[in-house]
Amino acid sequence: MEIYDFLFEKYGEQRWWPVHSSLGEGDRRFEIIIGCILTQNTSWKNVEKVVDNLYERGLISAKKILEVDVDVLKDLIRSAGYYNQKAERLKRLARFYLNFSNSVPTREDLLELNGVGEETADSILLYAYDLPYFVVDTYTKRFIGCLLEGEGKNFKGHSYGEWQDFFHSAFFKLDEEKKVKLFKEFHALIVQYCKDVCVKGRKFCEDCNI
DNA sequence: AGCCAGGCTACCG
DNA sequence: CGGTAGCATGGC
Numbered sequence: 594m595e596i597y598d599f600l601f602e603k604y605g606e607q608r609w610w611p612v613h614s615s616l617g618e619g620d621r622r623f624e625i626i627i628g629c630i631l632t633q634n635t636s637w638k639n640v641e642k643v644v645d646n647l648y649e650r651g652l653i654s655a656k657k658i659l660e661v662d663v664d665v666l667k668d669l670i671r672s673a674g675y676y677n678q679k680a681e682r683l684k685r686l687a688r689f690y691l692n693f694s695n696s697v698p699t700r701e702d703l704l705e706l707n708g709v710g711e712e713t714a715d716s717i718l719l720y721a722y723d724l725p726y727f728v729v730d731t732y733t734k735r736f737i738g739c740l741l742e743g744e745g746k747n748f749k750g751h752s753y754g755e756w757q758d759f760f761h762s763a764f765f766k767l768d769e770e771k772k773v774k775l776f777k778e779f780h781a782l783i784v785q786y787c788k789d790v791c792v793k794g795r796k797f798c799e800d801c802n803i
Numbered sequence: 804a805g806c807c808a809g810g811c812t813a814c815c816g
Numbered sequence: 817c818g819g820t821a822g823c824a825t826g827g828c
Contacts, residue, residue, distance in 0.1 A: 609809085628809090629809085632808085632809050632810090633809085633810040633811065634807095634808065634809085634810045634811080634823090634824095635808055635809080635810085635824090635825075635826095636807080636808040636809080636825090636826075636827075637808080637809060638808085638826080638827070639808080639825060639826055639827085640808095640809085642826095671824090671825075672824095672825060672826070673824090673825075673826095674808090674823080674824040674825040674826080675810095675811095675822095675823050675824055675825080676823095676824070676825085677823075677824085678811080678812090678823060678824095679823095679824095682811090707811085707812075708810095708811065708812080709811080710810060710811050710812085711810095711811095712809085712810065712811090713810070713811080716809080728809085730809055730810080731808090731809085731810085732809070733809095749818085749819085750818090780809085781809085784809055787809095788808095788809095793806090793807070793808095794806070794807075805828105806827105806828095807826105807827090807828090808825100808826095808827090810823105811822105811823095812821105812822090812823095813820100813821095813822095814819105814820090814821090815818105815819085815820080815821100816817105816818095816819090
C-alpha cells in the first residue's frame with residue numbers, strides 16, 4: 594500500500610478506460626475488451642489509433658465486429674500490428690461477448706478462447722467486468738521482481754500465478770469493491786512507472802525512490 | 804538502424 | 817512441464 598500511495602502521488606489517476614465515454618454500457622465494456630486484445634505486445638499509442646478508427650465507424654460493438662468483413666477489419670486494425678491474428682481474435686471475442694450478454698464469463702471461460710491468455714483474461718475481468726483479478730504483465734514482473742529479488746534479473750522461473758498471488762495476498766483484507774478500484778489503478782501506475790523509470794535496456798535505478 | 808511495445812500460440816526438447 | 821520463434825506495425 595505504501596508503494597501504491599507513492600506511485601499515485603507521483604503520477605495521479607491514470608484513466609485507462611473507457612477511451613470513449615459516450616458509448617453505451619455494453620459497448621463501453623466491449624471497447625475495453627477490444628483494447629485488451631489489440632494491445633497484446635503492442636504499444637497503446639498504436640492501439641489508440643485503431644480504437645478511434647473503429648469508434649468513428651461505429652464498430653465498437655460486438656454485433657458490428659461480427660458483421661464486418663474480416664479483410665476490412667484487418668485493414669482497419671493494421672496499425673496495431675499482428676493484424677491477421679488480431680482480426681480473428683476480435684471476431685472470436687465478439688461472438689463470445691454476445692454469448693455472455695446476460696451473464697458474466699469466468700476466467701476459465703475466457704482462457705478457453707484462442708488468443709486469450711492469463712493476462713488478457715485478467716485484464717478483461719478486471720477492467721471490463723470489475724472483478725478483482727490483479728493483472729500481471731512484463732512491466733509488473735520487472736517492477737515487483739526487482740523489488741523482491743533485486744535488479745537486473747530476468748525473473749524467469751516464476752509462474753504468472755505466483756506473481757499474481759503476491760498482489761492478491763497483499764490486499765486480501767480489502768473488500769471487493771476497493772480491490773477492484775485499487776487493482777485497476779495500481780496496475781496502470783506500475784506501467785507508468787516502468788515506462789518512466791524502469792526503462793528496459795537502460796538502467797535508471799538511481800532515479801528509483803522505491 | 805535497431806530495439807521495444809499494456810502477449811499468445813504452437814511446437815520443441 | 818519450461819523455453820522460444822513467429823506474429824507486424826509504428827515510435828523513438
